Amino acid sequence: MGDPAGIGPEIVLKALANPAIKKNCLPLVLGDWGVLQRTKVQAKLLTKLRHWQKGDALLPMLNNSSGVVMPLSELKAAESRPAKPTKAAGHAAYRYIYEAAQMVLMRSADAMATAPISKHSLIDAGYDYPGHTELLAELGGTPECRMMLIGAKLRVVPVTGHIAMSEVPQQLNRDGILTTLELTQRNLKNAFAIKKPRIAVAALNPHAGEKGIFGDEEIKIIAPAVQAAKRKGIEAHGPLPADTLFHHAARGKYDAVVCMYHDQGLIPLKLHHFYGGVAYTLGPPFIRTSVDHGTAYDIAGKNRADETSMIEAILLAARLARLRIKRRQ
Incomplete structure (x- = not known):
């Protein structure tokens, strides 16, 4: 209740x-x-x-x-x-x-x-x-555990949860992103019966860091996690610039988007599914x-x-x- x-x-x-x-x-x-x-x-x-x-x-x-x-x-x-x-x-x-x-x-x-x-x-x-x-x-x-937010057009999974924006860069690490990808993959296959899930990974910085000009988290943390996921057989794509990623995800290019922080995923989800969105716990x-x-x-x-x-x-x-x-x- x-x-x-x-x-x-x-x-x-x-x-x-x-x-x-x-x-x-x-x-x-x-x-x-x-x-x-x-x-x-x-x-x-x-x-x-x-x-x-x-x-x-x-x-x-x-x-x-x-x-x-x-x-x-x-x-x-x-x-x-x-x-x-x-x-x-x-x-x-x-x-x-x-x-x-x-x-x-x-x-x-x-x-x-x-x-x-x-x-x-x-x-x-x-x-x-x-x-x-x-x-x-x-x-x-x-x-x-992670939270997957679900609507008819989007599924998003934030790596970090309810923390201040100022703490996000310090909380991000390769293992945390890899674990999020593994949980997302497992649940898309087992819970949602998607045989070969396609998972997009959002960048943290504008333009995915522009090769380190706007931040190096993509180079040092996110990309290595994506590569590790690929070695485990996960179809992970990224890190991708978040400003265009959700446009493609909402049109069916990906089965889920792994996001670096809470509002990065929930803003586009609620834009599309303000009343009908649902949270699903992974783990x-x-x-x-x-x-x-x-x-x-x-x-x-x-x-x-x-x-x-x-x-x-x-x-x-x-x-x-x-x-x-x-x-x-």
């Missing part, structure tokens, strides 16, 4: 009302019953919910409801007031993520799709993670998708949140789960 004080409860309820969800999966919401009911009234939604606990048969409950909820917190109204991040909300959001991860690890669920969380609330509650990705890496026992031993936006406190509780990204995240999780189940058979 995400942060109880953000738009997570609203977009989850709106997504459950979309017929495509129940046609493609059996959705189970891990969250707070009271928060969802208050959100339902506030947003004037007709979503019919049912309580669920471990051991209950899910399908019969879904047959006569819009969604089934496993209550994991009982926040008071003051602790979950829209647009007001609290320590209690941070504790609750962590528990939703933790329990979902345990369910997919134990295979009592096939995938998880997450609504947005507040990094401030998590940190206030004592969970010092920059975001979902780092938390899921720990819960999944995976040392290396953990389970399927996790997410919306590609934040808690949007400025519109929380105002019935203005668009649920498209939540719907797409759930549908992608269901599709990837079906592919994984098929491979296991």
